[in-house]
Each structure stands twice: as C-alpha cells, then as structure tokens.
Amino acid sequence: MNTLTISDLTIGHGKHIVASSLNAQLAAGKLTCLVGRNGVGKSTLLKTLAGFLPPIHGEIRYSGTNGSDDIVITPDSGRRTDNGRLAKRVSVVLTGRPDVSMMTARDIVGLGRSPYTDMWGTLRDSDREVVESSMERVGIGNLSERNIETLSDGECQKVLIAKALTQETPIILLDEPTAFLDYPSKVETMRLMKAIAAENNGGGHHAQGVLLSTHDMEMALHLADEVWLMTQDRRLLHGTPKELEDALTKENLKISF
Numbered sequence: 001m002n003t004l005t006i007s008d009l010t011i012g013h014g015k016h017i018v019a020s021s022l023n024a025q026l027a028a029g030k031l032t033c034l035v036g037r038n039g040v041g042k043s044t045l046l047k048t049l050a051g052f053l054p055p056i057h058g059e060i061r062y063s064g065t066n067g068s069d070d071i072v073i074t075p076d077s078g079r080r081t082d083n084g085r086l087a088k089r090v091s092v093v094l095t096g097r098p099d100v101s102m103m104t105a106r107d108i109v110g111l112g113r114s115p116y117t118d119m120w121g122t123l124r125d126s127d128r129e130v131v132e133s134s135m136e137r138v139g140i141g142n143l144s145e146r147n148i149e150t151l152s153d154g155e156c157q158k159v160l161i162a163k164a165l166t167q168e169t170p171i172i173l174l175d176e177p178t179a180f181l182d183y184p185s186k187v188e189t190m191r192l193m194k195a196i197a198a199e200n201n202g203g204g205h206h207a208q209g210v211l212l213s214t215h216d217m218e219m220a221l222h223l224a225d226e227v228w229l230m231t232q233d234r235r236l237l238h239g240t241p242k243e244l245e246d247a248l249t250k251e252n253l254k255i256s257f
C-alpha cells in the first residue's frame with residue numbers, strides 16, 4: 001500500500017526550478033531514506049510534500065483509506081488545499097530544536113494533537129492517552145516533565161518524533177533528523193523510525209510511510225527499506241538499497257558522495 005504518490009512533479013522556489021519529472025510512491029510500513037548531495041533539493045521536496053511549498057507542475061496524491069478521500073495537490077489547488085485535512089495525513093519533523101522556552105517535553109508532544117483539538121488546544125482525555133502512548137513508543141516517558149531547553153539534542157529529537165506520532169498521520173516526513181547527532185544516536189534514530197513505520201499493533205497504530213532525508217548514504221543503504229536518490233542531474237531514482245546499487249553500477253555512478 002502507498003501513502004502518497006508523486007507524478008511528473010516539478011519542485012522549486014517561485015520561478016527557480018530545483019528538480020522536475022519526479023515520480024515515486026511512498027510505501028506504508030517502510031522507512032524510505034531520501035538522499036542526495038547538498039543543494040540537490042531534498043528539503044525543497046520535503047517542504048513540497050508537507051504542503052509548505054506549492055508544486056510548480058504535476059501532482060501529489062495522498063491516499064485516503066478509500067479512493068474517495070484522497071487529497072490531491074497541484075499547482076492550481078493552492079488556496080483550496082485544506083491544511084487542517086492535510087495535517088491529519090502528514091506530520092513533519094524538522095532539523096534542530098523548537099524555538100520555545102518554559103515548555104515541558106509533554107507539552108511539546110501535546111502540540112501534535114492540534115489538528116484534533118479546539119482553537120485553544122485543549123486536550124481531552126483521549127488526546128492525553130495518545131500523548132502518553134507516543135512518548136512510550138519513543139522511549140521518553142522518563143523525560144516528560146523535563147523543560148525542553150534542558151534536553152540533549154538526541155533527547156530533543158525524540159520529543160519531536162513523539163510529537164509527530166501524536167499527530168497520528170499515515171505519513172511522517174523528517175528533514176535531516178540525524179544531522180546533529182553522534183553516530184550511535186543516528187543509528188538509533190534510523191532504527192526507531194524503521195520500527196515505527198512497520199508497527200501495526202492493531203490497537204490504533206497503523207503502518208506508516210516514513211520519509212527521512214539524510215546525508216549518510218552508507219547508513220541509508222544499510223538501514224532503509226527503500227531509498228529515493230536525487231541525482232546531480234536532478235533525477236529521482238528509487239528502489240530497495242539493492243536495486244539502487246544495481247542501477248547506479250549500471251550507470252557507472254558512484255554510490256557514495
């Protein structure tokens with residue numbers, strides 16, 4: 001099952017085209033790593049898939065539970081796109097620390113419920129249950145009362161991942177979540193996201209499609225289920241790590257950069 005499909009997509013900033021003719025599908029239950037050199041367009045693609053940037057051409061289709069509740073974004077859909085609806089399909093974890101003070105880890109995780117709460121962000125008991133279970137899944141129950149400013153980069157990253165889980169979306173996008181982490185924490189984060197993608201405990205958690213951008217090609221080839229590679233000539237190659245290695249060998253392209 002796919003969570004989103006991009007078709008003949010052109011991405012960029014205003015008139016500046018970053019990549020075009022992109023086609024791919026994000027599989028549910030799998031960790032997909034988005035890799036490519038600096039400046040090739042990984043962040044631009046993630047921002048477009050998150051609905052923060054409009055596509056220049058083509059379409060993004062977010063699959064619903066049945067064909068009738070798909071959400072489709074095209075260059076023309078612009079203001080018609082219902083961000084509240086999209087927030088129930090896609091959650092985003094950005095690089096770096098949240099720019100807030102005087103908030104506990106639990107408060108931050110609770111913000112993930114905003115698509116479901118009233119305008120004051122009042123959490124109901126059912127919302128609080130999701131918050132607690134997300135913190136447990138990520139293994140940060142012991143940090144819940146800590147002020148966010150006192151957490152290490154790795155702990156902070158887990159809080160933001162728990163916030164994304166709290167949003168209960170079929171798609172999670174992560175932009176360079178491992179950028180500031182040491183090697184063991186990078187591996188831990190990748191493994192965690194792989195487990196989260198595959199988790200389907202029948203109790204409300206369904207398999208999710210996870211797309212995570214990273215500079216670490218070696219790690220992506222080791223740990224990802226699928227890889228999307230944005231090449232220097234602005235194509236998007238995709239497949240399992242093995243398929244990608246074969247394709248690159250065939251084209252005589254270097255696997256690492």
Ligand SMILES: Nc1ncnc2c1ncn2[C@@H]1O[C@H](COP(=O)(O)OP(=O)(O)OP(=O)(O)O)[C@@H](O)[C@H]1O
Nearest residue numbers: 013016018036037038039040041042043044045215
């Ligand atoms: N707001 C913007 N306006 C215009 N051009 C931009 C903007 N943001 C990024 N770009 C350009 O778009 C291209 C792709 O940038 P992007 O940040 O998507 O690459 P990236 O693959 O994520 O890079 P990195 O690995 O360094 O984070 C670059 O040429 C960049 O200069």
